[in-house]
């Protein structure tokens with residue numbers, strides 16, 4: 001049944017600067033499912049994540065993307081977010097001068113409605129509570145968004161946003177990279193908390209480690225802009241041992257030479 | 259409605275300038291279009307001025323005729339002096355009652371929030387409409403303490419000694435073509451004298467409104483803080499959305515005697531076709547402090563470099579300027595700091611934003627005279643570009659004749675980054691709001707230091723300027 005799926009991607013082709021990076025992606029995520037994507041550097045994982053969210057530099061050549069059975073290709077990024085799509089960035093942006101809490105307030109009221117943030121003190125308490133949960137120091141509420149944050153601090157801040165926004169589908173682009181082992185556990189605990197409430201997850205990673213805590217239902221290999229294999233959780237463990245040598249794209253227009 | 263009225267009205271629907279309405283009011287007196295020696299004499303006559311002021315005007319007019327247009331910065335050849343009307347009187351006389359002015363004018367000042375501001379946080383308020391004040395009032399308590407707050411026109415009559423002593427003492431008519439023009443045809447502006455030791459901590463304010471098109475507003479302001487005195491002065495302005503340009507060429511002189519302090523705060527919010535060519539300079543004596551806060555939004559061309567001449571030991575000068583150059587606008591702003599005595603300190607902070615084809619420049623002069631030992635100056639200017647075609651330039655000039663000085667200069671240029679906007683959008687925030695957040699972020703370090711009523715007003719203005727910048 002179509003309504004069983006939160007995300008449906010059909011034959012998605014995406015170019016950057018006239019170079020086609022995604023060459024026909026077919027991928028889906030069931031409601032409540034964790035779908036992991038693994039693949040070599042430069043294979044197009046972040047491109048896929050950005051394309052889902054609608055980054056303006058990524059040209060959609062063809063294909064269809066449906067969120068909860070509804071096409072989202074013509075929506076603005078903020079509209080997708082309002083429909084419950086969330087992207088935890090591989091490289092979160094720094095916004096100097098914009099205070100974290102005021103940013104969070106704008107984000108929450110844009111996505112969940114202004115009722116949610118009407119009581120400033122209540123909202124402040126909620127932010128502090130989630131920060132504490134994720135091991136983020138209180139002082140970060142007053143700091144500028146990602147400005148001068150360490151790699152790991154940025155990743156935690158992404159998860160903080162996820163916890164406050166409670167999306168239907170979270171796309172996590174290497175949220176584990178740069179996190180120490182304790183942080184991975186905390187982050188996974190937060191993500192699982194949302195998962196229990198029904199959130200679906202598309203998790204991009206290079207490592208089995210995070211998948212020990214956020215258990216994938218399926219694992220897909222993305223290489224050379226295509227999904228080459230989809231299987232159960234055992235695939236991630238296999239890849240950890242063998243690497244991607246079996247997944248060299250057959251025909252690729254990517255002019256990457258090693 | 260005339261064709262031109264119609265045109266400016268149609269046109270007005272496409273921009274977000276919020277004070278662009280125009281009042282239909284009768285003129286009590288006007289010198290008609292153009293400038294000549296006769297016009298200068300006529301203005302003096304209409305004001306019933308003493309002969310010494312008429313002489314100052316006529317001499318300045320000669321200087322104006324001889325002086326070339328400023329050769330630096332923006333090209334001013336498009337200004338046609340013969341097109342402007344140099345003097346318009348809108349009410350018989352100024353009043354200390356808002357109700358005395360024509361209803362339409364009062365409604366305009368109401369829209370601008372002036373009477374309300376006066377009630378809330380001003381110790382004195384003046385409202386100038388075209389060439390002269392239509393309202394002027396000082397808090398009685400301050401009057402009893404000897405504080406003088408008059409229109410400049412009235413000061414010529416009531417305080418001739420102070421005016422003779424200080425008028426033109428900081429900015430001579432010959433300083434530049436526009437200071438000469440102002441000295442010749444000046445009308446309106448404020449005169450403030452604060453006696454020794456008296457502190458005026460609640461601001462005095464004058465609001466300048468242009469109503470006609472092709473009009474020239476030439477207010478003249480002189481503030482004297484006597485020994486140990488303190489005064490905070492606010493200035494604001496706006497003009498209707500006309501198809502044709504007007505000229506605003508003010509001269510502001512500040513005299514800060516020993517141990518005194520003057521804080522001068524300006525928000526200029528002109529419609530986009532005003533030429534705003536203003537000379538502002540202060541003289542600070544021993545241990546005196548002068549700060550200029552200068553916010554410029556709108557206008558076709560703004561040229562303005564608030565200056566502090568630190569002539570007494572230990573004097574301090576500060577300029578904080580913020581400029582927003584929107585489509586087709588030039589904001590040529592900056593500061594001049596003259597260190598003329600030992601142990602003088604100055605700080606210049608400038609932030610500019612350029613949008614579309616808008617262009618902002620920072621032009622600064624730091625001059626340290628021989629003997630001004632142990633002086634220090636810190637300059638920081640940051641520019642933000644909103645679009646690919648936006649431009650900014652920095653022209654710092656340093657003229658240091660004394661070795662024992664500390665000078666620091668920092669400049670930065672950044673561009674609003676597509677990825678920052680995308681990041682905010684991915685959190686449900688629409689593009690235009692995202693743009694406002696990034697721009698406000700750029701201004702934040704400065705805005706958080708502004709007086710509250712200014713920071714709120716300024717953020718609102720910036721947001722209006724940004725409307726329509728995406729899409």
Ligand SMILES: Nc1ncnc2c1ncn2[C@@H]1O[C@H](COP(=O)(O)OP(=O)(O)OP(=O)(O)O)[C@@H](O)[C@H]1O
Nearest residue numbers: 016017021039040041042043044045046047048057
């Ligand atoms: N803005 C861009 N301009 C030009 N090329 C780009 C741009 N973004 C991505 N690419 C190219 O597209 C290809 C895919 O990049 P992408 O970031 O999607 O890889 P990835 O799978 O996420 O890699 P990693 O594992 O290193 O994060 C790479 O060859 C990359 O250089």
Ligand SMILES: [Mg+2]
Nearest residue numbers: 045046047090
């Ligand atoms: Mg990536």
